[in-house]
Amino acid sequence: MSKKTKTLRPKARRPKGFEDRFGALASAENALIAAAAGVYHSHGFDPLSTSALEYADCLGKFLPDDDRPNEGVFAFTDDDDQWMALRYDLTAPLARFVAENFDPLPKPLRRFAVGPVWRNEKPGPGRFREFIQIDADTVGAPGAAADAEMIMLAADVMDAAGLARGEYVIRINNRKLLDAILGGIGVPQTNEGAIQRMRVLRAIDKLDRLGPEAVARLLGEGRKDDSGDYTKGAGLDAKGIEAVLAFTQAGAGDLNGTLRTLEPLMGRSEIGAQGLGELRAIADLLQAAGYEDGRTVIDPSIVRGLGYYTGPVFEADLRLETLNEKGEPVRFGSAGGGGRYDDLIARFRGQPVPATGFSFGVSRFAAALHALGRLGNAERGPVVILALEGDQMAQYFAMATELRNAGIRAEVYMGGSGMKAQMKYADKRGAPAVVIVGEDERTQGQVTVKNLILGQQMSGQIKDNKEWREGRPAQVTGARSTLTAMVADTLN
């Protein structure tokens, strides 16, 4: 590698807005993925893996970030001068896949997918530019049953993630209701109205985080945030702002009650009646299936940020408190969301292909569950077999294999350090026990097993260092042939 000595040393640095997850946190992510994939698969969904890169025109522009480069997407030109982009979600690639392989696929198509997605956001605390999603979608099913199933699936995943009743809620809304409200206050349902409508959606989407006062400004002229950045508003007048805010506050009770509250707000709007009808059909199925036990509510403040939703939208909210970057307790909020997107595949095919889906934000959700002690915290380190004599490595390997064959996670210490450093390593790894075979033990055909968890507890109680050493608590020595039994005993 003499070539390298010419170059200056690069500075090892993670790009801004990206994160590394190591150990228990990564295990929590894997556990959440396994739980969700298990739910989806048991419901008949099949896995699909598509590539991270797609032609940009196939992904379309549905992110709300129109003030970011490439509208919030990481994009570049390929050799052949076509624009490629990193997927910003798993739904747009699904639409491309379905449109490209339409005829041979079973319809409805039920697929789940998991993988990283990228958003070219302005880096900031808690805002990540790459995160893992896990999605389930049903393509080719127009009815409310498919939407209701998505909501039930979302609840089932929350259950599978170990959450109890009352710790989460799936909020449901229908964008058609908002269309009716906007129609009532004169926002046109044409191309000119599209940008204004998107701004309204984005403003409502920030209700949870910013509160109604700030959202009122975003619905009106615009708003300057704490960092001084100005966001142009939707340009509604006072009456319009009031109508939209009143609508968003009309719900969040039980399913039927909220439907009754919403009905008069829709007036004679045809699209409003359609939206209410869809919500009613979904609510009926949820009630019949027993999901109206506090797990599902209709909440008109839920709109979801993505541009491609056409009707029902859903959001899974974690109601537990976690700590924010400043260490303050905050409601965690959205763990995922979804909705119906009947036009996304029509973009390619010209004929409507109804579809509905749900997506969990694995990285953020797993981090919250992990912080709450729900996932990955039980993870403990391996039993470490100390490597005290350089020429005995084969014996240490044999011991580790024996332990693993008994289902015990185990490794041989791999460095060339002395015993003290090896014990420190075992501590750092969270090892529950170490196996010690020095020359004395070896020549006598013995092994020593030291219980590090018990040892740590006891070291807190015993003050006298000498007493501690002589008593050697939490440590047993026995015949080499009893190694696995001794370790298993120590771990129980």
Added chain:
Amino acid sequence: MSKKTKTLRPKARRPKGFEDRFGALASAENALIAAAAGVYHSHGFDPLSTSALEYADCLGKFLPDDDRPNEGVFAFTDDDDQWMALRYDLTAPLARFVAENFDPLPKPLRRFAVGPVWRNEKPGPGRFREFIQIDADTVGAPGAAADAEMIMLAADVMDAAGLARGEYVIRINNRKLLDAILGGIGVPQTNEGAIQRMRVLRAIDKLDRLGPEAVARLLGEGRKDDSGDYTKGAGLDAKGIEAVLAFTQAGAGDLNGTLRTLEPLMGRSEIGAQGLGELRAIADLLQAAGYEDGRTVIDPSIVRGLGYYTGPVFEADLRLETLNEKGEPVRFGSAGGGGRYDDLIARFRGQPVPATGFSFGVSRFAAALHALGRLGNAERGPVVILALEGDQMAQYFAMATELRNAGIRAEVYMGGSGMKAQMKYADKRGAPAVVIVGEDERTQGQVTVKNLILGQQMSGQIKDNKEWREGRPAQVTGARSTLTAMVADTLN
């Protein structure tokens, strides 16, 4: 989405060189990942997830593709004009992570990682620009034991993937031996020699695919391939070419025998003696641990393509035949590889941090195992509950839930089609059975379970369509309360 009607319809197309995997093939990938992750975790490796994007200077340039844009990497400039790149493997990001977080990490660091990597290759049959890797690495361990462990781990993963003895082999070599040979034929160990050395490595790496004659040309002046593309050679003279080829053919026998064959080829080279010593230490450990039962060989033709290896290199070869793109039987070859890379973290830190690792190419390996009927083929579709009456969806959902609670994969048909289309759907999904509750069954409190697998077998034997219909074989009707029992019975 009125905004969209203005734009022309995009053509749904997967970018060249990328692939979609759906259903059983994707399941095979997941199964292989779970098997490998299980092996690594049980050996004390902890999971690490890093982002797909890294600063390009942190990844370095170690791919052999120096005639491709950005030397084979997908790269672009970020907002702040820094070059970012999609990782080309999982090792370079590990080096960045270790260098960035050096002090608090346990040393040695044992981590495994899984995820997609990207190569900006010229698209071609069987050459993919995105594939999934799963890696295990030990950082901070200089000794042969860490290398030997990597080789044993690779064998353990092949075992966990369901391969039998003789179906795979782990080939081992040491780049220092080749350095000795190149020193002997006058290739300088300086910067000037680096490019020539890399060309030699790349030529040898193609032995399996192109054979010795083509490789001889790549070691000499150069070679024009079938497509007419010219590859510049390493510029060795006839004697040099002969020496290199003789070296690559000196092994592949049992560990000790190959070491004896190689010894005289090293002459008095110091680096050659060092390389042999390392191989001997690895071989001793493999023998002691019982891995020299045909699972491991020393093979000087193995060099691995990546530029960062500094000593021992490994390759896991699947010895079974699969079919190539033309449907011809071919030896599958490499399922993964690895080696020691003692200088990769030193790039950042200026002081050596020894490291060794192994990487499986999940996508390619899983596809081969799947084609061989080893992984994912047993996957069967869900039991499909037909949706024959639109107002009975809640009942169908309840049935599916019952089946799932008994551990049976089940779904309700989600479209609005008639019975014939629903049966066709069930066939296409590979459903083992369908549950039929029409109006007749419902009013009588009954359900019908139809065994599709048995039904298919029988329909091949019975010629008379009328006989078939009247007999209704492979179909049972019973009380609604016996649904789960009837389905379970059908599946056994």
